Each structure stands twice: as C-alpha cells, then as structure tokens.
Amino acid sequence: MYKQLLANHYKEIHINSTITSLWSGCGEIVRCNLDGIDCVIKAIAVPDHINHPRISQTQFAINRKRRSYDVEYYWYQHYAQSLPAQSPALSCFNTLKNEHQRVLVFSDFECDGFAAAEKIPSHINAIIKWLAYFHAVNFQQRPLGLWPQGNYWHLDTRPDEYTKISDAVIKQKAQCFDREIRNCEYQTLIHGDAKLANFAVGITTEQALGYDFQYVGGGIGVTDLMYFLGSCLTNTELEQASDDYLAKYFDYFTQAMHEYHRGVDASIIVDKWRALWPVVWADFYRFLLGWSPNHVKINNYMQEQYQALDTY
Numbered sequence: 001m002y003k004q005l006l007a008n009h010y011k012e013i014h015i016n017s018t019i020t021s022l023w024s025g026c027g028e029i030v031r032c033n034l035d036g037i038d039c040v041i042k043a044i045a046v047p048d049h050i051n052h053p054r055i056s057q058t059q060f061a062i063n064r065k066r067r068s069y070d071v072e073y074y075w076y077q078h079y080a081q082s083l084p085a086q087s088p089a090l091s092c093f094n095t096l097k098n099e100h101q102r103v104l105v106f107s108d109f110e111c112d113g114f115a116a117a118e119k120i121p122s123h124i125n126a127i128i129k130w131l132a133y134f135h136a137v138n139f140q141q142r143p144l145g146l147w148p149q150g151n152y153w154h155l156d157t158r159p160d161e162y163t164k165i166s167d168a169v170i171k172q173k174a175q176c177f178d179r180e181i182r183n184c185e186y187q188t189l190i191h192g193d194a195k196l197a198n199f200a201v202g203i204t205t206e207q208a209l210g211y212d213f214q215y216v217g218g219g220i221g222v223t224d225l226m227y228f229l230g231s232c233l234t235n236t237e238l239e240q241a242s243d244d245y246l247a248k249y250f251d252y253f254t255q256a257m258h259e260y261h262r263g264v265d266a267s268i269i270v271d272k273w274r275a276l277w278p279v280v281w282a283d284f285y286r287f288l289l290g291w292s293p294n295h296v297k298i299n300n301y302m303q304e305q306y307q308a309l310d311t312y
Contacts, residue, residue, distance in 0.1 A: 002027075002043035002103050005096050010034045026065065031108060038111050039093060044069045044102040058160055068152070068214035073102050074145045075213040079189075086133035086256070090200075090211040106211075114200035114209050119232045123201045123208075127228060128245060129252045130208035131194060135221035136256030138189035139264070147217025149182060150192035151227070153287035161290030170286050170306070177283040177309075180276060181220060186269045190219035195231035222273045225249050226280045235299035242301065246277065281305035 006013050014033040019040065021028045027044040034041075046066045076092040083089055091107035109115075117123045149156065155178040165171045191198070192215030200209045229242055250270045257266040285306050288295045 001045060002041070002101060005098055005101055005103055006034065006041070009094065009096055012036065026069070034105065037093070038108050040106045040108045042102075042104040042106065044104075045100055061160060064152075064157055067147075069102055071146050071216065072212070072214045073097065073104065075216050076104060078145060079216075080213075082137075084133060084137050084260075086207075087130045087137065088207070088209055089213065090209055109200045109209060109211075113203050113205070115203055117196050117199040117201045117208070119196060122206055123196075123199075124232065124245070125248065126201050126206050126208040127194075127196070127199050128225070128249050130199070130210060131191070131221065131224050131228065132249050132252030133256045134191065134210070135188045135224070136253055137260050139257065139261055139269075140187060141189050143189060143216075143218040146189070147192065147215060150190040150215055150217030150219040151223060152193060152215045153284060153291075154178065154181075155283075155286075158287055158290065161287060163290070165286065165290040166293070167289055170282070170289060173282070173309075174286045177279050177286060180279050181223070181283060184220050184272060184276060186220065186272055187218050188221055189216060190221065190224045192216050192219070192224070194224040194228040196228070197231070220273055220276060220280070221249075221253065222246075222277050223280045223283075226277070226284060230284070230297055230302070235301050238299070238301035246274070250274070278305040278308045282309055 003013065003015075012033075012035050016031045016033065019029045019031055022042075022044065026046045027042065029040060029042050031038075031040050033039070046062065046069065073095055076089070077095050080089040080092060090109060091112075092104055093107065094105040096103040096105070117127060143150070155162065155174055162171070162174065165174075191210060191213065193212055194210075198210065198212040200211070201207065202209070225246065229238060229245060233241065254266040254270065257264055257269070281302050282305060285298065285302050288298050
C-alpha cells in the first residue's frame, strides 16, 4: 500500500520486516532500507470503517484518529527539531504523503544505541526527566497546528464515552475537572500519550527518547506524568512511590525552567500543578468509566485521588 509512495522518493527500497501493526488496521511500522540507509517507516492509512474488538467506532471517533496522525505528521515537520538534548524525539528523516496516505521515515533507534524502555527504576527516572524537560522547554508554547488540548481522553474529544458513563456523580463533575485543567494559567505542550511503550532509553547513556506524538498539544505537565506512572506501575507501586516520583519530576522541572526561563518562578507553577494532581487522575478515571469500566488501570490509587476531590 505504501510502496508506491516510497518509490516516488527513493530509488532502492528493501522492506525487511514488519515491527507491528498500527491500531485497528490504520497501517504498520516496518523496518526497511531506503537508498542504503537503515530506517523504520510508519505507514498510515486510516480506513473508512474501523473494527475495534471492544468499542463500536463512530464517525467522530474515526475522524479523531485521522486527525491524530495529521497532528503527528505536523509535529515532526515543525516541532521535533527544536527539542533540547534532554528530551529528544525519534529522528525523522522524511515526511511523505498523498491524498489518503502518510509515511514517516524514522531513524532505527536500535541502530542508534537505544532499546525499548522497560519497567526498571533507571528507565522510569529517565522518562520522568524527559517529561520534565519537555514541559519546561515548551512552557507557554502555543499549540499551533497541534491539538489545542493534548491527550486522547479529554472531555471534548470523548463525547461518545461520556454518554456511556453510568456513575451519575462523576458524570456531573466531569465538566469541573476539565475546566480546572484547561483554565490553569500555566500551560505547556504535553506528549499526550506518554506511556512506557512510547519511549526508548539509551543502552549506555540512559537518555530517554520519545516517539508517537499523535496526541501532542496544550495541557499541564502532571497530565503526562499521571498517564506515564499509570502505564507502568501497579496499584501498590503507585501508593508507595507516586509521591517520590512526583517530587522527582518537579525537581527536574524546576531545574529545566531555570535553564530555559530564568525569569519565571517555577515554584508557583509547581504548586499549581501539584494541586491539580488528583484532578488529572479523576479526569482519566472519568474517561475509563465511559470507555472500559472494567479496565485494569482503574485501581484503588486512582479512585482515592478522585475521592479526595470532595469539594467538586
């Protein structure tokens, strides 16, 4: 499907192996060699009908998925190159498209000395540092060409799931959670899908590398941190270690803000984002209740953060 698009730009094309398929038949990620260079391509073509094993996909949902790939395409064209050494993105050599297809041509991070991130303390720490620097360098950056509000679960982008929430109380509070996050005066760009699977870490350097920027856009830093910790820690681990990881994130963020925004008092931002920590958990909990109410990510720690917001 994507070979003709590649053939319009490369003379020698050798497809080596498929690494994985994209979500619900939207394309694939393939290891290949293009004009003598080892690389990985992300070939995207969102079908008119998406067959998800659990959720019926409305046209609104299909359009959201299409938009997410357009945002990622734009991100690599206009934003990725400006990231600092402490929070690099996977190198993108080329961006190709025709009417219905997109192809992103990436460096093969395994050839560059990186490996997929694992659930070990050094990798978790490296990714927390990556997030802190990413949020600091993009502090008060307007999300032009990106999602006005980043991540894939915020209220405006999930009306189908909202209607399915059976818990009347959290359904009533959902607008308040969303408003608190959106109205925070200290905004940045967030990765929007900062799970363990979307990072690699240097084998010798332990430098994190981010990829999969389909949901990058405006937001607050603790949204990414909440989602990241929830992607790799169990309930017990969250209860035991989340405070320490949150403190570590704010230490890195303060350090990075001093480097990039010396005139800004980072402690004010830290205090505001720390106060919103239970709100971002409650907001994600709201999404899960409408999307998959028996999801494994719904745990005691998440529910405790929601229940702590008794004034809402």
